[in-house]
Amino acid sequence: MAPTDKTFGSAISDARKAKGWALKDLAAKVLREDEEPISPQYLNDIEHDRRSPSSDRMVQQFADALGIDRDWLYYLAGRYPDDIRDKKLSEKQVSEVMVAFRRTLDKKGSKGGGS
Incomplete structure (x- = not known):
């Protein structure tokens, strides 16, 4: 699998x-x-x-x-782990974090660095 x-x-x-x-x-x-x-x-x-x-x-x-x-x-x-939820992020902050996360994943994927 x-x-x-x-x-x-x-x-x-x-x-x-x-x-x-x-x-x-x-x-x-x-x-x-x-x-x-x-x-x-x-x-x-x-x-x-x-x-x-x-x-x-x-x-x-x-x-x-x-x-x-x-x-x-x-x-x-x-x-989401509690240490992330405890930050009480705003909707905008969550959106920004997810955009950054996706960018990181896209960079890894384009470099062949996926798992």
Whole structure:
């Protein structure tokens, strides 16, 4: 699977399997807001892209448990990390940041520097 084809669920599944963990092993390491671990069924739904992580905290816990870059997981989950959201950017600032981001991607693509 090419990196651009990755989904949040497939990234979690691949990393979990690479560690040799069962669903229940990873599920025990990821806590819901009430501090209880998620269920293996909920994790299975996430891995098959039937559900999304319910919170940024959950994305961070997956990153920590699996040793995956948190920014990559936030990207795959379609979210912005809290340190970016905490900046309380205006609509104009977000637009400027995204234009700069796209320019950077375009430059990398034209140089053949993509992944």
